[in-house]
Amino acid sequence: EDKVVQSPLSLVVHEGDTVTLNCSYEVTNFRSLLWYKQEKKAPTFLFMLTSSGIEKKSGRLSSILDKKELFSILNITATQTGDSAVYLCAVDGGQPKLAFGTGTRLTIIP
Amino acid sequence: NAGVTQTPKFRILKIGQSMTLQCTQDMNHNYMYWYRQDPGMGLKLIYYSVGAGITDKGEVPNGYNVSRSTTEDFPLRLELAAPSQTSVYFCASSSRTHSGNTIYFGEGSWLTVV
Numbered sequence: 001e002d003k004v005v006q007s008p009l010s011l012v013v014h015e016g017d018t019v020t021l022n023c024s025y026e027v028t029n030f031r032s033l034l035w036y037k038q039e040k041k042a043p044t045f046l047f048m049l050t051s052s053g054i055e056k057k058s059g060r061l062s063s064i065l066d067k068k069e070l071f072s073i074l075n076i077t078a079t080q081t082g083d084s085a086v087y088l089c090a091v092d093g094g095q096p097k098l099a100f101g102t103g104t105r106l107t108i109i110p
Numbered sequence: 111n112a113g114v115t116q117t118p119k120f121r122i123l124k125i126g127q128s129m130t131l132q133c134t135q136d137m138n139h140n141y142m143y144w145y146r147q148d149p150g151m152g153l154k155l156i157y158y159s160v161g162a163g164i165t166d167k168g169e170v171p172n173g174y175n176v177s178r179s180t181t182e183d184f185p186l187r188l189e190l191a192a193p194s195q196t197s198v199y200f201c202a203s204s205s206r207t208h209s210g211n212t213i214y215f216g217e218g219s220w221l222t223v224v
Contacts, residue, residue, distance in 0.1 A: 032210040042200055042215035043153075050210060088153070092211045096141045096160045096204075097168065102152035 002027040002099035006089050010105040017079050021104045023089030024071040031092040033065055033072050038086040038103070046074075046087075076106075084108045112136045114216035116201045122222045123191045131186040131219050133201030141204045142184040143168075143213065144176065146197040153200070159184055191223045 003026040013019055025033065032050040036043035047056040049065035049072060056063050060079075065072045076083055086105050090098040114135045123129055135142065144156040145168075155168030159178040173195060175187040184203075188195060201216040 034210075034212060042217050045212055045214065048210050048212055090213070096166075096206070096211070097143065097155055097158050098211065098213055100153050 002091055002093040002095075004089055004091050004099050004101035006087075006101035006104050008104060009102070010107070012107045012109060013079060014109050015079055015081060017108075018075065018077045019079060019106060021074040021076075021087050021089075021106070022071060023073070023101055025089075025091045025099070026070065027091050027093040027099065029094040030067070031094050034090045034092065034098065035063055035072075035074050036088040036090065038088055039084075043088055079106075079108045081108045081110055114201055114203050114214055116199075116216035116219050118219060119217070120220045122224060123188070125191060125193065125223060127191050128187065128189050129191070131188070131199055131201070131221075133184045133186065133216060134182050135184075135201075135203040135214075136182065137203060137205070137214070138181065139203035139205040139214075140181065141206065141211070141213075142178065143202040143204075144174070144184070144186045145200045145202065146170065146195075147200065148197050156186065156199075188221075193223050195221065196223045197221060 007022045035046040047063045054065040060077045063074045086103040088103045089101040117132045143158045145153040157176040159165045199219045202213045204213040
């Protein structure tokens, strides 16, 4: 069974700090790793990383994939209060369903 | 820009009642999913479907039923509601392409069973 573990479970930082969120995985037939942001409603898609694209960047958010060590990190620089959310990591193992981690709850203090 | 649409957004049910959560998507995705998320917890897959006429159980299917008569619609039926089914329910859809399988979520349905 595919498995995704995220750490830390929660994180509290001050506005302007840089944070790193971790996601490790075990999957039989890796296709891609996805990051989602969940505020008070539904998860929204951030990034997909595949074997052919191991680094993605969008503004202050960036993510890398280490296929050898089976993990990914999501970096957020110069954090803002709007970054407060639960960040979910999911892995596509080739099946219709993704394997989701339980998420990291990030709180940004003004 | 509809995407995945769920109804109702909020509902209070009495123990033992039944109801159907509606879900429709306009992206022509072949895969559809129902998740539940309890407060402070992760997503748990209830049922999923890879196409019209095909459904499969996820991690927590007990107490629920689904059907997929069309590509667009994937309703979730709760029979004999129990307090343990108080949760937020998310419908989602995706389509596997050469790029991968990105799941897109509906806005959620908040259900309370009293």
